[in-house]
Amino acid sequence: MLHGNCCHGYKWHELKGKEGEKMEKRYMERLVGRYCKIVTKEPGEERANVVTGILEDVDYKDGFILVDSSQGLGCLRIDTIIAIKPGNKHRIEKKTKQKDDEADVGIGVLIVFIAMVLVAAVAASVIMQTAESLQQRAYAVGKQTIRDVSSGLRIIGVTGYTDGAKTKLEYMAIAITPRAGSYDIDLNKTLLYLQLDNFTVLNLNTNCKNDSVAEGGIFRTCNLSRLNATNYGVIAIHDADHSIFNSNGLSTSDQAMLIINLTATFKETGGLMAGETLEGKLVPEVGAAGIFVVNAPNAFKYRVAEL
Secondary structure (H helix, E strand, O other): OEEOOEEOOOOHHHOOHHHHHHHHHHHHHHOOOEEEEEEEOOOOOOOOEEEEEEEEEEEOOOOEEEEEEOOEEEEEEHHHEEEEEEEEEEHHHHHHHHHHHHHHHHHHHHHHHHHHHHHHHHHHHHHHHHHHHHHHHHHHHHHHHHHHHHOEEEEEEEEEEEOOOOOEEEEEEEEEEEOOOOOOEEHHHOEEEEEOOOEEEEEEEEEEEEOOOOOOOHHHOOOHHHOOOOEEEEEEEEOOOOHHHHHOEEOOOOEEEEEEEHHHHOOOOOOEEOOOEEEEEEEOOOOEOEEEEEEOOOOOOOOEEEO
8 A cells, every 4th residue: 555655565576567567666766865764574573674764776686775874875675675654854965964064073173273283383482482592591601601711810929028127018019911711801800809807809000000110120110109908000011912001901921910009908017917828819800810828928038028
């Protein structure tokens, strides 16, 4: 019995002859491509089975139909079909829905991918800036370390000059030169630290500066009255480029004498007494300091004493 588009309760294998074959083809082909509910029953079974899906094709020769269901593509034998009822769903609607679902998933993946690219770009930018900053800092530190290690002052010798009675040292001369391979030393920024009973810091007095030694010797070259408790004078011993006299700069091959007024520096004693020990440090702006410790002799044979 047929009801509209439903072939209900009809056994296809009972159709005989040409009329039956025409009827079978006519009804089956009308359902190809449509979403159908297919009721089947195997011989010997009491209960029928229901399969829903799109009827893809009908193979009359071998007696099978091709159905695309939710479980995948499969075949059903025509002689086991009891009834076929078309549904409201169609192939086009199903495929369109699947494409829409795939589009939604694709957009989500694209958004996640773009976010990951942006995060990676920001992280790479931060890492590159940090690496560049560290490189510049390391270069500056390395350059400064090289200057500190290779530069500095070397103390050649220390000489004192006593008063007329030869009881104490009133003036002192320190012979200096840059260390081997040192950068130029700026005497304007070089400090002299002296420690006896007190701690004194002296800097360069540019008004007490000479480019050569006078005939009367070191302690008669500079106007010692210009020196006080806070500064020292300088005399160029070897200054081929005149850097000491012109700009107070001590070049690699230069030698100079620093003159200190001990009477003004140590007012309590009026100088360095016999047997006393004086500690000193000559600190340039860049490089290692020149350190010296001098012991005044217990008795002065001459007014000039090597310390």
